[in-house]
Every structure is written in structure tokens, then in C-alpha cells.
Amino acid sequence: MASYSPKLSEKKYNNWVKAQLAVLFTKDGLEPFVCHEVQEFRLKCLDHICFNNGLMSGTLCSNCCTENVIKCPTNKICNVGHGRCSYHRNAATRYNPAGCPNKICHNFTTEIQNVHRFYGPSYKNTDATQWCSNSWEIAKCFMPPDGYTDVVSAQETDFNGIISVIINYKEFQLKVHENLGNKNNIFEKARDIGRNLRHSPTLEVEDIDLHQYFIVFQQLLSDAGYLATDMHAQNAKQKLIDLENDTMVIGKDDITKVLDDVAKAARDTIKDDLKRTSETVKEDMIKRRKEDLHSLGSKANEELQKIQTKSDDSLKTIKTKTDNSVKDIEKARDNSVQIMHLKKEDIEEKVKTESKKITEECERAVETIKDEGDKGRNDLANFAETVEKTLYTRITDDKKKQYNDNKQSK
Known part of the structure; x- marks a missing residue:
């Protein structure tokens, strides 16, 4: 040596x-x-x-593998702080309960x-x-x-x-x-x-x-x-x-062995420190990502809520206007029906009145015929023809007037 x-x-x-x-x-x-x-x-x-x-x-x-026979979580081995174990990390390294x-x-x-x-x-x-x-x-x-x-x-x-x-x-x-x-x-x-x-x-x-x-x-x-x-x-x-x-x-070999052993210890310490630092950085990154996702999720929810609110307001406005329009249409329809109904009743009343007048005139004519004989019968025939034409004309005029009134109301 x-x-x-x-x-x-x-x-x-x-x-x-x-x-x-x-x-x-x-x-x-x-x-x-x-x-x-x-x-x-x-x-x-x-x-x-x-x-x-x-x-x-x-x-x-x-x-x-070791992960297959070690339960999760195991103290000082499993890291499940973020919902996922870093030791039992995938399907091949999961604990096998069987x-x-x-x-x-x-x-x-x-x-x-x-x-x-x-x-x-x-x-x-x-x-x-x-x-x-x-x-x-x-x-x-x-x-x-x-x-x-x-x-x-x-x-x-x-x-x-x-x-x-x-x-x-x-x-x-x-x-x-x-x-x-x-x-x-x-x-x-x-x-x-x-x-x-x-x-x-x-x-x-x-x-x-x-x-x-x-x-x-x-x-x-x-x-x-x-x-x-x-x-x-x-x-x-x-x-x-x-x-x-x-x-x-x-000897020199002894000194070299000592220094190599110390150097290895230093490397192991540094490696462990780096590993712990890496794990810490990784955890911080995961935490920040989750916080960012949560923040984005909150903002997205706020925007969705605003959109939903606006949509609800718009739908309410449209519904209100639609309901009002429907009511207006129904009201106009009811008015038109009512007007038509009233006009129909007026026409029927006029027809009844005219018919009554005609009946009364016919009765008077019959009396006259009785008195005047043949002359009266001829006059009665003529008069009846005249009355019939007059009644037809009046009824026709009333129907034309009713048609024009309905057309104008529409």
C-alpha cells in the first residue's frame, strides 16, 4: 500500500x-x-x-411488486393529500387486496x-x-x-x-x-x-x-x-x-475510500433534498393548478349565471309580450263576434218588424177585398207582388250592409 x-x-x-x-x-x-x-x-x-x-x-x-402488497394508504409511504397516491400511482402498482x-x-x-x-x-x-x-x-x-x-x-x-x-x-x-x-x-x-x-x-x-x-x-x-x-x-x-x-x-487508498464514502453521503443527501424539493414543487404546482381550475370554474359559473339570468329575463319579456299579443287578438276576436252577433240580432228584429207590418197590411187588404170583390182581388194580387218585391229588396239591402260592416271591422 x-x-x-x-x-x-x-x-x-x-x-x-x-x-x-x-x-x-x-x-x-x-x-x-x-x-x-x-x-x-x-x-x-x-x-x-x-x-x-x-x-x-x-x-x-x-x-x-412492493406496491401490490402494501395497503394504501400506508404511513410515511403513500401520499394521498391531493386525492391521488404517488406510491400506488397506476394500475400496475395498485394494492392487490386479494x-x-x-x-x-x-x-x-x-x-x-x-x-x-x-x-x-x-x-x-x-x-x-x-x-x-x-x-x-x-x-x-x-x-x-x-x-x-x-x-x-x-x-x-x-x-x-x-x-x-x-x-x-x-x-x-x-x-x-x-x-x-x-x-x-x-x-x-x-x-x-x-x-x-x-x-x-x-x-x-x-x-x-x-x-x-x-x-x-x-x-x-x-x-x-x-x-x-x-x-x-x-x-x-x-x-x-x-x-x-x-x-x-x-495509505492513500484509505484516504480515497474515506473521501469517496463522504462524497457519496453528500450526493445522497443532495439527491434526497432534491427529491423532496421536487416533490414539494410538484405538490405546489398541482395545488396552483387546482386553484387556477377552481378560479376558472368559479368565473365560468359566474358567466354562465349571468347568461342564464339574461336568458331568463329575455324569455320572460318574450312570454309577457306573447301573452299580451294573444290577449289582444282574443279581445279583438271577441269584439268581432259580439259585433256580428249584435248585427244579426238587429237584422232578425227588423225582419220580424217588417213581417208584422206586412201581416197587418195583408189583413187590411183582405178586408178591402171582401168589400170590393173582384177589383179588390186584383188589387190584392198586385199589392202582394209589390210587397214581396219590397220585402226582398229590404232584406237584400240589410244583408249587404251587414257584409260591408263585417269587412270593415276585419
Whole structure:
């Protein structure tokens, strides 16, 4: 290994590099232990599921995506604030209430849920299609909910993720002496140290803090439950001792590894921040669009209401005018009928009067005929002819006058 200066230009920066190396060595010592336990959990789950559901041993499934077996809404995963879940986003990624057709995947969620210390697996990290074949996809359920979607192995997982699996997977309590339910347990302390170092704004560590870090990491690797006798853990512990005592030469590759790890952490943080910012911007855009649509809808409703009001007013005006016109027409018709009726009655009355006069004259003529004999009969005949012509003329004149009156009134 190429030698690097045993004394870096700045003491505090040198301490920070040592602390970061201590984190990496501790992680290397824990990886095999964690991988083995997660692998055992996967195999135990499959045996348990097959036995309880009467399935043939070795039955697997790779068809169900995580969304299909996670109910909607699920806390910290589903976003349904705008009426549409961003996790169960389409037909292919909807929750399947009928469960896995092979009776595997939805039972896997139950197994994972039951062994999570806080009953809140990070399903957003994992790909359920690989649960039957890739143990690390199961391990990701016990890591923090952000920043672990793309990691595919323990080697790609940072110290925080590895420690989180130990703390959150309850079965680890059977393999460690430390009480993992205690908030101040040695694993929690180690995780806090790793977080502080990765997000250090100055890349500096004081001597007293560095000494405390070494104590915590060595105690963790010496846990009496399992790690105290684990070869990988004890090799990592020896590296810590050598690093603390300056008997280990810090090589260029070690510095590069530390800086790459920090850079990755920074990129992940930026990516997560950008993702959250993007989601926030998207939500704001959706909110503004809905507000604009609501505003447009309100304005459209107002305009429609105005148009409706004007239409109603116009219809009322037309109806009123139509009703008045109809009334005028009916009134004129009634007047015409009344006039015609009156004229008819006048004509009938005149005919009756004239007929009466004629009758009276005829009676007088008969008397005269009786007196005058033949002369009277001739005169009577002539007189009757004259009366008939006169009566016809009068009636004809009255009818003509009635016709002219009706024509003028129309």
C-alpha cells in the first residue's frame, strides 16, 4: 500500500480521517454478521409461509411488486393529500387486496412487520419481487426510509444502514448482549457517531472526541453475545486498536475510500433534498393548478349565471309580450263576434218588424177585398207582388250592409 504522511497537515483533520476509517473498519466487521442473520430470516420466512399455507417447500414468487402488497394508504409511504397516491400511482402498482396469487409476498409483509422493532418497515426502500431471492432487499426494510433504494448489497450500504438493521430487526437481540431496546445502547451511540462524522461541516474532530469514538466502536465489536467470538468482528477491532495507537500506516487508498464514502453521503443527501424539493414543487404546482381550475370554474359559473339570468329575463319579456299579443287578438276576436252577433240580432228584429207590418197590411187588404170583390182581388194580387218585391229588396239591402260592416271591422 502506498504510504501516506503519518502526520497530516492539520491535526483535527487527521483525527477526522481516523474517525472515518474507524467507522469503515467497524462496518466491515459487522457486514458478515448482518448478512448471515438476514439470510437466515429470509429462509425461515419462506419455510414458515409454505408450511402455514400448505405450499410445496421451495415455492417462490417474483411477480408482486412492493406496491401490490402494501395497503394504501400506508404511513410515511403513500401520499394521498391531493386525492391521488404517488406510491400506488397506476394500475400496475395498485394494492392487490386479494393478495399474492402464490400466497407468498403478502405473507412476507406480515413476517417483516412482526419482527420490526417499531412495526414500521421502510417498504419504500425495497423491491418485493426480489424478497424470495435477495436477502438484502429484505434487509432494506429495516433501514431508514430515504437513501437506500438503489443499494443492492451490504458492501454498498453505509454504516448507518448496517447499524439500523441490527437495531430494528428484533431477532438480533438474540445474538447480542446489549439491550437494543435501550435508547442509549452501544449500537445507537455508534450510529450517532457515524451520522455526525458524515455530515461534519468542518471535517475536523477533537482529540477527546476521537478517543471516545474508539471506545464505543471497540465495545460494540466486543459485545458478549456473538461478536466477541466472531472472526470478522475481532479483525476489525484489531484494526481499530492499531489505528488509534498510530501503528497502522494510513495509505492513500484509505484516504480515497474515506473521501469517496463522504462524497457519496453528500450526493445522497443532495439527491434526497432534491427529491423532496421536487416533490414539494410538484405538490405546489398541482395545488396552483387546482386553484387556477377552481378560479376558472368559479368565473365560468359566474358567466354562465349571468347568461342564464339574461336568458331568463329575455324569455320572460318574450312570454309577457306573447301573452299580451294573444290577449289582444282574443279581445279583438271577441269584439268581432259580439259585433256580428249584435248585427244579426238587429237584422232578425227588423225582419220580424217588417213581417208584422206586412201581416197587418195583408189583413187590411183582405178586408178591402171582401168589400170590393173582384177589383179588390186584383188589387190584392198586385199589392202582394209589390210587397214581396219590397220585402226582398229590404232584406237584400240589410244583408249587404251587414257584409260591408263585417269587412270593415276585419
